[in-house]
Amino acid sequence: MKTLLAWILWLWIALVIVGALWWAPPLPGFQAGPDSSRIVYFHVPMAWTSFVAFLAAGVFSALYLKRREPRRDAAATAAVQLGLAFGLLALVSGMIWAKIEWGEFWNFDPRQTTIVLALLFYTAYLVLRLAVADHETRRRLAAGYAVFGLVVAPFLFFVAPRVLGASLHPEPVINAERELKMDPAVLWVLLSGSAAFTALFFWMHSLQCRLAAIARRNGLEA
């Protein structure tokens, strides 16, 4: 059953890739050639999945603080690790696009800056875990930090980029007037890509939690 679900997810992502690179039209208004804009179909879902992962880490941490079960702490750590991986991919794909479209890899664009701050915030979570030797103290401190992240992540991903002023980025999927000004095909690929990447995150997260459980059972807890 799980194998069947995995192949359904593969088919879904394959359709998103075909949609992104062949079926959907390139986004209008880009100087570097229309096809360069197709990176958006991967960049946006990866940034979204990174945000979902950081929220999941906060939720698992809150559950840990409530029930004090080590598996919740391991789930939060796995979510942060995967969130950093997806966030780094979003950052790198964005920088490649920035070089093509804006001429420089780094432009101090509000969204570029805030995603780096979010990645640094969650890297500090992993560093904090390494810095405390006692298991119980480490879990409690890390959980408190990740719960604080429930405020920090939405602020850095959605509030700060709008507050910091003009951005080189195009309008978000839903703009300031809460309207969708997109070709339906573009919107379909973006939303289904985001959903597929989110599903992929939860599959990878479940695998990482199972590996952590095996490590715990064998006394190899990090």
Added chain:
Amino acid sequence: MDPSTLDGGEIARLCILAVNLIIWTGLFLYLLRLSKKVRAVEQAAPEADHEP
């Protein structure tokens, strides 16, 4: 789709599409293999609490 009607840009896009599909299929095969291995270890000691 008639291949003889494709221009250079479309052929390049098809190549990029094929490379993407190969990379993603490779990732899925790796994750499926890892999942099977983890399941085998879990079945050897089924008392583990692995659900998050």
